[in-house]
Amino acid sequence: MGVYLGSNAVDMQGGFVTGGASGASLQSKTVSPSESAQTVKADNGYDGLSQVTVNAVSKTYVGSGVTKKSAATYTPGTSDQSIASGQYLNGTQTIKGDSNLTAANIKSGVKIFNVTGSYTGSSSGGNTPNLQTKTVTPSESTQTVSPDSGYDGLSKVTVNAISSTYIGSDVTKKSAATYIPKTTDQSIASGQYLSGTQTIKGDANLVAGNIKSGVSVFGVTGTYTGGGSSGGSGNNNVEAYAVTSTSPSVSFKTASGTIKIWGYGTITSQGGWGGQTTSLIAFAGDKYYKGAIYGSPSSTSLSLSISGGKLTGLPSGLSAISAIVTRGI
Template sequence: MSVQTEIQRIQTARNTLRTKAVELKISSGTEKLDELAEDYNGITNQGSITAQVKEGETYTIPKGYHDGTGTVSGVSGGGSYNLQSKSVTPTKKPQQVTPDGGYYGLSDVTVEAIPTQYQDASSVTATAGDVLTGKIIVTADGSVTPGTMTNNGAVKKTLDTTTKSYTIPTGYHDGKGGVSITTEEKTATPTKSPQDITPTTGQVLSKVTVEAIPAQYVDTHDANAAAGDILTGKSAYVGGAKIDGSMPNNGDTTGTFDGLSTESYEIPAGYTSGGSVRLTSDIMDALASI
């Protein structure tokens, strides 16, 4: 016999029990087998009940199983009847309230208020996903439902230059977790080449201190010298560029002119460390011979 056949057989038997349970008014007709077993187990075995009623009155046959040998008979001529007052508290299962032995019947039955643990759940809006795993609620239709919300507890994550974001997982967090970064500060001195200032692995730069330009690096933006202004063999930086000098170095320059055939002396272009230009004695000699 296949599993499917067995399941169908059990379902057929369950449906038969449900139909009979509805007929006996002990079930709504939707219970599972274990619940049906509880319903049938709750049927009171009344056995053989014998009762007497006063003329003009009726007797309510108590709910439950009767073995068919009991009788109900009338008492003629009236008389004094010993009646019992009873109270009952509502439960999840139907109850039969009957007089105790020695009583002819019930004079009244007081139904107490529904106990406080039985709440009207019709306004409940929470579902399984709204309740922590391991916890249980009763939904609006009265069903006992276990929660499915994940309990993440204290979630902690450290971000860095590799892990730049973190997706917070769905579920409950106890408020003790957190997302953080580990920061560090670094210092750099300017150099002639570009520098990449990067954080240590697992950390994030919070500040980079760039030191002052070293003393040997002078701001040359306002220099205006040209190659001709600088001695040959010397160099200088102008506007950030190095310039080699082209000015001739004439050193100690000395010259003469006679005042007769030459009336001046032309000093050569370039640098001179000093020297002199003098008039020769030709004029004096010429005057002396007149």
């Protein structure tokens, strides 16, 4: 075994000898990052590594598991590695083992992954270079890994895996957008990462009764044949219900068209001294007329609609009715 004075080797008579640790045969290497960890070691014939250059990750790189994570292997290093939440594992995630993780291969008194080392050094003669182990995480800039001061070189460099959810800084990112369907196609270009939800609008009016008969709009075939307005080309058909209840149930087949009412009814109102007054009314489409003692009957506009299967918008105080309710179809 060599004897050292500082960093210089000396012989048994105290003279300096050439060579020693500073004369180690070291190799320079370049490695490109990938989604699997790599261990870079010197080739046969070298004592170790002088430096390792880790090429830059492409700025347009998109990991294979942005939405689904395929199988991956993790080689333990000096820092924690994690499998991010918010993704579906469609492949086995393997944390590597190593048959060399034994006490005889670890420096005496040092614990690595709960294995306490017992190795105290080689008993063979010669000068052993002082080599360092390092770990590097890929980035979008090229990194050169060199040994720290006090080391002759690198025994190995562990290059951590690129995260399978990694999105490069130059990948086009599309924020949230809304698309209203129209007569021509709209597209969301490929080659970009969706950083916001893309919403294609729906419309509750996209029903057969609102589309021209025989015409298909987004897979909905129309049944509407026109209707009721003056000067139009429709058939002027209407759907009608006879009502005799002051809170009538009405179920029209179509949701379009103006609702009108025709017929008679009575309105009861409170009079003086606790009495009641009953008045006859006549329904005339979108209004009703109330009888008058003097002068012409007065008209009141109606706004009829269907709510929960019931006809709403009838006059307040209605006490009796005999009428026809219509809607154009």
